[in-house]
Amino acid sequence: MKHEKNAPNSPAAPTLAQLAAGTPPPNAFDPVAEARGLETPDKDPDLCGPEGEVYAPDPLALAGARAHPLIAGTAVHLVTFGCQMNKYDSEMVAGLLNERGAGFVEDPAEAQLLIFNTCSVRGHAEDRVYGRLGALKARKRRDPGFLIAVMGCMAQKEGEHIAKRFPFVDLIVGTRQLHEFGQLLTRVREGAKTPLVAIEEKPDVQFGETVARRESKELAYLTVTRGCNKRCTYCVVPYTRGPEVSRPVAEILSEARRLVDDGVAEIMLLGQTIDTYGYDLGRDKANLPLLLKELHDVKGLERVRFITSHPEECQADLWRTMHDLGDKVMPFIHMPAQAGSDAVLRRMARGYTRARYLEVVAEARKLCPEIEIASDWIVGFSGESDADFAQSLSLLDEVRPQSSYVFKYSVREGTPAQRLPDDVPEDIKKERHRVLSERQEQIALEKNRERIGVVERVLVQGPSKTDPGRLTGRSRTHRLVHFAGGPEWAGRFADVKITGATALSLTGERA
Ligand code: 5AD
Ligand code: SF4
Numbered sequence: 001m002k003h004e005k006n007a008p009n010s011p012a013a014p015t016l017a018q019l020a021a022g023t024p025p026p027n028a029f030d031p032v033a034e035a036r037g038l039e040t041p042d043k044d045p046d047l048c049g050p051e052g053e054v055y056a057p058d059p060l061a062l063a064g065a066r067a068h069p070l071i072a073g074t075a076v077h078l079v080t081f082g083c084q085m086n087k088y089d090s091e092m093v094a095g096l097l098n099e100r101g102a103g104f105v106e107d108p109a110e111a112q113l114l115i116f117n118t119c120s121v122r123g124h125a126e127d128r129v130y131g132r133l134g135a136l137k138a139r140k141r142r143d144p145g146f147l148i149a150v151m152g153c154m155a156q157k158e159g160e161h162i163a164k165r166f167p168f169v170d171l172i173v174g175t176r177q178l179h180e181f182g183q184l185l186t187r188v189r190e191g192a193k194t195p196l197v198a199i200e201e202k203p204d205v206q207f208g209e210t211v212a213r214r215e216s217k218e219l220a221y222l223t224v225t226r227g228c229n230k231r232c233t234y235c236v237v238p239y240t241r242g243p244e245v246s247r248p249v250a251e252i253l254s255e256a257r258r259l260v261d262d263g264v265a266e267i268m269l270l271g272q273t274i275d276t277y278g279y280d281l282g283r284d285k286a287n288l289p290l291l292l293k294e295l296h297d298v299k300g301l302e303r304v305r306f307i308t309s310h311p312e313e314c315q316a317d318l319w320r321t322m323h324d325l326g327d328k329v330m331p332f333i334h335m336p337a338q339a340g341s342d343a344v345l346r347r348m349a350r351g352y353t354r355a356r357y358l359e360v361v362a363e364a365r366k367l368c369p370e371i372e373i374a375s376d377w378i379v380g381f382s383g384e385s386d387a388d389f390a391q392s393l394s395l396l397d398e399v400r401p402q403s404s405y406v407f408k409y410s411v412r413e414g415t416p417a418q419r420l421p422d423d424v425p426e427d428i429k430k431e432r433h434r435v436l437s438e439r440q441e442q443i444a445l446e447k448n449r450e451r452i453g454v455v456e457r458v459l460v461q462g463p464s465k466t467d468p469g470r471l472t473g474r475s476r477t478h479r480l481v482h483f484a485g486g487p488e489w490a491g492r493f494a495d496v497k498i499t500g501a502t503a504l505s506l507t508g509e510r511a
Helices: 016-021 084-099 123-134 137-142 153-165 178-189 237-241 249-261 288-296 316-324 342-348 354-367 386-399 426-449
Strands: 075-080 113-118 147-152 171-173 196-198 219-223 266-270 303-307 332-334 372-379 403-408 455-463 470-474 480-484 493-501 505-510
Touching: 075 084, 084 113, 084 147, 084 178, 084 219, 084 266, 113 123, 113 153, 123 147, 123 153, 147 153, 147 178, 153 171, 153 196, 153 237, 171 178, 178 196, 219 249, 249 266, 249 288, 266 288, 288 303, 288 316, 303 332, 316 354, 342 386, 354 386, 372 386, 372 426, 386 426, 403 426, 426 493, 455 480, 470 493, 480 493
Parallel strands: 075 113, 113 147, 147 171, 171 196, 219 266, 266 303, 332 372, 372 403, 480 505
Antiparallel strands: 455 470, 455 493, 470 480, 493 505
């Protein structure tokens, strides 16, 4: 997402009287600046790739009945690090603040409330937040009314530490108390002792009827499970997000209908291991194939996809369902392999072998022939030898994913792998990262070239970032497609005949 500096007509800070009166000051927020204000600097995908533009459908129009005197009129800037789960949480918290009358500003320097939604999955994501917090100390000293909030995974895991190291932070909200953000902010404004730390492990997060303030008009995230019951030895998620909790089908359907009413055409379902959706509710009552069938019947919803798949949990029934519902369910899965050597997979406690991963891929492709697969890989995990790494490369060659995210192993405190030596030198990690990424790029280019001549159905996102005269959209297999057309195509479907390909995208013309 682009961050534009110097948004025009920056909002004036509301006076205390205006805050108390419960109405936003007139003309406080410029509509251009309003369309921004959610920032996602993090290009490291966690559940899947980053995407989307900032979008805000006249947010202040939503503020009304639920406007809160201590929140209305507040100029907010929200920065999101990490995965789609975090983006979803940010969009819901932004929606919740919107309902209470807050507005959003593009420039963090103009915000009266700066929120960081944080990620713990790798060390450098945490370091960047610490850096940005440290840089705010002087501003906070100058302007004590300026509020700083930290939410999400780091808040959950490092809340007490953040409170000690950055005592000028006002609010720290963990992953399971996000729905209480409004009340907590009110308590800070009422004079509660700060930093106010809210990191209790509540059983579930209930955003109620809140409509997300989304980055994109036509695409929306929808969380269906929170937390993870796996224990991959390198991963911090089970500790930051707790055990897996599924949302009931009816609740998901009503959120999906609200999104469709709000103009959404494509929904991306989110879960850390989405294949186990519903297991805690009773598998016969709620499971992923059943949820896809129910969503398929939602009128006005054009496309559904889901992330992330765990190779050990995928069932044949899912591939059949994807194929049968192929008019709406997108034939695309993100199923991380992580490594190609059985010894490494065992140390990672992934629960499958290389042979099993290949079997799952073969079954998926047999039952849903159109399916495309994306993967994640960790290079330089504890004890990974040259021979182990060669196995990752050869698995990549055998599977030929459409795309992959490659990560250098980063030791996370509190994970089982912390007890294993981090014994692959940084320069070797770097080199393996380069080799695997380049090999994936080559495969992506070859696979994309195979699409030349095919007509792709594209959901248009809007003008291309690099060339405003052209449009950008996504095909059914989530490939980026560029073609010529005017802005009136935004949010609509177009049939595009593919004429060119790079590793990252396709180009074409309207069929
Ligand atoms: N170090 C490096 N990469 C990691 N991932 C998760 N934990 C770590 C870690 N400690 C990667 C995995 C996962 C993705 C979300 O992030 O590949 O699929
Ligand atoms: Fe982490 Fe493994 Fe759970 Fe994915 S399945 S969130 S890698 S513990």
